[in-house]
Amino acid sequence: MKDESSVTNASDNARQTTTHDNSQPASPEAAASAAEPEDVLTFRGHMVAGAVAGTAEHLAMYPVDTIKTRMQALSHPGQQLRGSTLARATKAVIRREGIRGLYGGFWAVAAGAGPAHALYFSAYEAAKRALNGDRPGHHPLATGAAGVVATLVNDGVMVPFDVVKQRLQVARSPYKGVTDCIMKMLRYEGVGAFYRSFRTTIVMNVPFTAVHFATYESAKTAMARWAGREQEEETLLVQLLAGGTAGGVAAGVTTPLDVVKTRLQLQGVHSPQHYNTSAMIPVLKRIMAEEGQRALWSGLKPRILFHVPAAAICWGTYETSKSIMQHM
Template identity: 30%
Template sequence: MNGQSPARPAGDGITPLQQMVASCSGALLTSLFVTPLDVIKIRLQAQKNSLFKGKYYLYSNGLMDHICVCENGWTRARGHFTGTFDAFYKIVRCEGIRALWSGLPPTLVMAVPATVIYFTCYDQLYAALRMRMGDRAQEAPILAGAIARVGSVSVISPLELIRTKLQSQKQSYRELTACIRSAVEAEGWRSLWRGLGPTLLRDVPFSAMYWYNYERGKRWLCERYKTGEPTFSITFTSGAVSGSVAAIVTLPFDVVKTRRQVELGELQAKNLPCELSSTTFGVMKRIVAHNGFKGLFAGFFPRLIKVAPACAIMISSYEFGKAFFRKHNQERTLRSLPSTNT
């Protein structure tokens, strides 16, 4: 195949259900590994906001990037974090090692279905686009990655809103249902997708850059080392490098999303209307005015050390799972050949 990545679903030998199982296992492994790094990244980003200095945060998990202000006196790491390792030390010392996995269960509820939808849609779209784009097939990962991310984020967004309300206000499911019904009656169904804009501004460019660089990097490494199929080390390296590049470019939007959710968390904790007047670029201007241009890159190092291994673990686990199912399906086909011939 001239070093190109192996054919996708139609010729990949695996079903969409098997793709879902492979992405689900990858999402579980990634969530367990990167949650501590994400907690630290979110804390560092949040402290840059002068409106919330001295506040304490509940559920400061970062995989789904939600923070709430803690008003109930729970102990949280005090003082100013001077960097990634200082934040790690103070959080563990003041809150215990378990604090690094704070909010993991609700995160898994969101991250696993989002990842399953995202990776399965990407594979299906990539296969279809490569067949139709002809000479421009190398650009297929950009379009497939962007469309898959828009689809997964749009589907999961209402569930993330529900999870946010459960975390911030400790409502019962009956109270939550009444709250959502009243919000829909007052503002329409669009209220369930509040905050979708900043998420798409960060995630869609990330996905387009990530998949384009990943596919090119994987193909280049396969050609360089003359491997017919991408090995575990090739997919791991390609995922880490492409994830790092995309993370650096989209970091300002990640900072904005964190700031808006910090503000939303405080409004909810004080039972105030959850309306944030600032647009994404309005928040960027405010950050630059208060913290300078470098404020848009708050949490740079922890985001980088989180995204690189997260992307590497996720994509290599996913590719490993697909390779496992591909081999399983081939063996099953070979076993059925004699009976078919007879």
């Protein structure tokens, strides 16, 4: 009996060893094939999470964006908003136009925000992964550079929607709606009108996004260290606080460029004034010469008040959506 048991155990051990050894070798092709669906799913997951986050951000913060646009635009006679406080400006719009006045052009941004942010976040994640490589930890320069790549992809899609949105946001807009605005722009101004502010938008969004993403990742790392946690254990509160901080800092330092972009997109619509150029520097100089330096900071408060909660909502929604999809 003892000898039979020993033979049986030896046979079992041999089978286990053989099975274990057979599971080890795997060709690079097989490993790549097995990993490919996960990579595709991850990329798609970033796109879905980005689309959800972008839509949620713009839906929640659109009224503040409308007030910011009106404060930066050349004011229509009798409807002065520049120099007004955010609360007074909001009350003035509601008194004259009702709640609907705060949502002019909403459907333009609703149509563009999802696809644009899907590309935005998926491009950011891919670029960050490529730039960071196998290096552990947070690298602000690589993160900022990944943000620049993301904004170049995003702006190519979003700028035309943003132009239509802002033309419908202003007081007494000559357009009946999104479709009417698009058709009249094509008829009277041509396709180029949709990209008139593209260069200025890029010049504004490159530093904005670089500062935004680098600040967000740095803030998360700092908060994790302060709380004595690993960054992988970050909470929704950390994401919201880091997102809000990043949005506020980036919005503040790029406000003058945003004013120039708004003027370029609204020229000839909210005012008869034309700049006869799509270049940023000449418009910047003209605003300073005719209206003073303060005009370049028009809409600073609503811009910051927009981007702080908007970035918090966007990052919180994005990170939460990613987490949900990773566990599906």
